[in-house]
Amino acid sequence: TPKNRNDALHPLWQSPLTIPGGTRQSPINIQWRDSVYDPVLKPLKISYDPATCLHIWNNGYSFLVEFDDSADRSIIVGGPLENQYRLKQFHFHWGAINEWGSEHTVDSKFYPAELHLVHWNAVVYPTFEEAVMEGDGLAVIGVFLKLGAHHEGLQTLVDALPAIKHKDTVIEFDVFDPSCLLPPCPDYWTYAGSLTTPPLTESVTWIIKKQPIEVDENQLEAFRMLLFTSDGEEEKRMVDNFRPLQPLMNRTVRSSFQ
Ligand SMILES: Nc1nnc(SCC(=O)Nc2ccc(S(N)(=O)=O)cc2)s1
Numbered sequence: 001t002p003k004n005r006n007d008a009l010h011p012l013w014q015s016p017l018t019i020p021g022g023t024r025q026s027p028i029n030i031q032w033r034d035s036v037y038d039p040v041l042k043p044l045k046i047s048y049d050p051a052t053c054l055h056i057w058n059n060g061y062s063f064l065v066e067f068d069d070s071a072d073r074s075i076i077v078g079g080p081l082e083n084q085y086r087l088k089q090f091h092f093h094w095g096a097i098n099e100w101g102s103e104h105t106v107d108s109k110f111y112p113a114e115l116h117l118v119h120w121n122a123v124v125y126p127t128f129e130e131a132v133m134e135g136d137g138l139a140v141i142g143v144f145l146k147l148g149a150h151h152e153g154l155q156t157l158v159d160a161l162p163a164i165k166h167k168d169t170v171i172e173f174d175v176f177d178p179s180c181l182l183p184p185c186p187d188y189w190t191y192a193g194s195l196t197t198p199p200l201t202e203s204v205t206w207i208i209k210k211q212p213i214e215v216d217e218n219q220l221e222a223f224r225m226l227l228f229t230s231d232g233e234e235e236k237r238m239v240d241n242f243r244p245l246q247p248l249m250n251r252t253v254r255s256s257f258q
């Protein structure tokens with residue numbers, strides 16, 4: 001029984017749910033028919049060096065795989081971006097059941113999970129922390145996960161999860177190529193948004209892939225055995241770690257495809 005309203009709140013949201021004066025918050029519903037094809041959008045060029053992988057850890061919000069971003073070794077360029085952006089980490093959001101879990105929705109449809117590959121503009125900003133505060137500081141690629149076939153590349157991550165069950169646990173992860181988590185179809189939507197967890201800063205150019213990747217039930221269940229809580233605390237399963245949909249306000253979602 002929660003002692004006060006805050007305890008009743010989802011662990012993610014003990015801080016304010018809304019940013020006062022926020023005009024470009026994420027996630028949003030992508031209404032396919034309202035998105036505008038932009039012929040000027042370039043193909044997104046992705047080149048990741050698997051050796052830049054460092055470790056995988058449970059940060060109490062999600063599990064994330066972090067990369068060595070001290071040089072331009074794993075980068076994205078093109079698409080809606082004016083500069084190249086360096087890969088810093090990727091993580092996921094998922095639900096307690098397969099009916100929901102993604103942060104973005106397409107025509108109000110939830111996917112069971114969503115992958116976020118987080119990149120920062122090291123051409124313009126000296127550190128990630130500074131880029132987080134700037135309108136063109138970050139670029140996040142969103143990939144929807146749908147229930148289907150077993151995903152070989154994801155299994156490498158799934159096999160590591162039992163070792164990072166509790167908050168603030170970490171294990172070495174030497175080689176992993178996140179390209180294996182991207183769908184083959186190049187099509188994407190893009191819009192100006194924000195981080196979906198605190199500090200919720202309005203610094204993200206979102207690039208949402210149209211085609212989901214398929215993962216199987218056992219792989220989704222493996223995400224759900226993680227805990228929000230540290231070892232020794234009362235166990236709280238890490239599920240439903242997605243932010244509620246935010247108002248579109250004065251934004252247009254552009255598509256790279258007709
Ligand atoms: N001084 C600071 N250090 N680190 C930060 S923010 C750390 C960070 O990467 N936050 C983050 C939060 C949400 C997302 S998400 N879900 O992709 O919008 C990505 C990234 S501010």
Ligand SMILES: [Zn+2]
Pocket residue numbers: 091092093116196
């Ligand atoms: Zn995320």
